[in-house]
Amino acid sequence: MDLKFIQFHPTAFISSDGNVVLITEAVRGHGARIIDERGHRFVNELAPRDVLSIEIYKKIYYGE
Numbered sequence: 926m927d928l929k930f931i932q933f934h935p936t937a938f939i940s941s942d943g944n945v946v947l948i949t950e951a952v953r954g955h956g957a958r959i960i961d962e963r964g965h966r967f968v969n970e971l972a973p974r975d976v977l978s979i980e981i982y983k984k985i986y987y988g989e
Contacts (some may be wrong), residue, residue: 936977950974 936948936959948957953970958979960966961984968980 928951936950936953936957938948940946953959957970959968959970959981967984968977970972970977972980
């Protein structure tokens, strides 16, 4: 119930061998970009964590 109020870390790096490393949110403030599997930027990286999480979710599950 009310899962939208639970905070989690939306940014990570997935290496070519499948290892996942969490990335600090500070890198977004320093110019890091969030890209999809085609290398396209699809979200404003400086948006709040909840907005990023929703956009990442939509990209993964709906391809939006």
